[in-house]
Amino acid sequence: xxxxxxxxxxxxxxxxxxxxxxxxxxxxxxxxxxxxxxxxxxxxxxxxxxxxxxxxxxxxxxxxxxxxxxxxxxxxxxxxxxxxxxxxxxxxxxxxxxxxxxxxxxxxxxxxxxxxxxxxxxxxxxxxxxxxxxxxxx
Amino acid sequence: xxxxxxxxxxxxxxxxxxxxxxxxxxxxxxxxxxxxxxxxxxxxxxxxxxxxxxxxxxxxxxxxxxxxxxxxxxxxxxxxxxxxxxxxxxxxxxxxxxxxxxxxxxxxxxxxx
Numbered sequence: 001x002x003x004x005x006x007x008x009x010x011x012x013x014x015x016x017x018x019x020x021x022x023x024x025x026x027x028x029x030x031x032x033x034x035x036x037x038x039x040x041x042x043x044x045x046x047x048x049x050x051x052x053x054x055x056x057x058x059x060x061x062x063x064x065x066x067x068x069x070x071x072x073x074x075x076x077x078x079x080x081x082x083x084x085x086x087x088x089x090x091x092x093x094x095x096x097x098x099x100x101x102x103x104x105x106x107x108x109x110x111x112x113x114x115x116x117x118x119x120x121x122x123x124x125x126x127x128x129x130x131x132x133x134x135x136x137x138x
Numbered sequence: 139x140x141x142x143x144x145x146x147x148x149x150x151x152x153x154x155x156x157x158x159x160x161x162x163x164x165x166x167x168x169x170x171x172x173x174x175x176x177x178x179x180x181x182x183x184x185x186x187x188x189x190x191x192x193x194x195x196x197x198x199x200x201x202x203x204x205x206x207x208x209x210x211x212x213x214x215x216x217x218x219x220x221x222x223x224x225x226x227x228x229x230x231x232x233x234x235x236x237x238x239x240x241x242x243x244x245x246x247x248x249x250x251x
């Protein structure tokens with residue numbers, strides 16, 4: 001049987017990431033996820049959407065796919081932007097930011113990786129796909 | 139008018155800011171505007187009641203890091219209470235809890251900060 005999926009198409013407009021989190025909350029309830037898991041999924045989605053909105057350098061829509069699996073939820077955030085090199089993204093540390101000139105932002109990837117069970121990035125000059133997986137605790 | 143700031147009050151020389159809604163860049167800037175204005179007139183202690191803020195993003199939280207940095211210059215302090223569990227987790231991951239304090243209740247926060 002085909003796995004149930006939910007697909008969203010978001011324009012790059014302020015706060016559109018909240019549409020993704022509202023959808024995620026409905027799916028989390030359907031899957032009987034814990035409140036903690038639901039919050040983690042929403043936060044990771046927000047950060048992935050913001051990265052897509054801010055760094056894709058395009059006006060093209062961002063697509064979000066939710067794949068409901070028996071033992072996990074997989075979310076893909078797909079942009080059609082210029083891509084990025086993950087190896088050039090530094091791991092942020094607050095100690096390096098407070099009292100120093102370093103910009104205070106740049107936490108998105110770190111948060112996504114901490115909050116999800118697995119994260120994969122595929123990126124090239126035609127766009128970026130972030131695939132995030134949350135395993136269901138039985 | 140910015141609806142993110144629900145109220146601002148003072149108790150025991152602590153400025154208490156109650157927020158409502160999504161802590162994004164605009165929400166963060168609304169908080170920082172109040173803090174910086176109050177720092178200018180001599181206030182050094184701030185509490186943020188986040189009972190009405192269930193959703194945050196890292197840009198909004200980064201502005202709280204800027205406030206912490208500003209408060210270090212004046213030997214000030216900031217704390218938060220009524221946080222949703224995912225907001226506490228986000229603050230922990232970003233390291234805010236190394237430089238500021240999460241409290242459970244207003245009573246505890248006002249008595250401890």
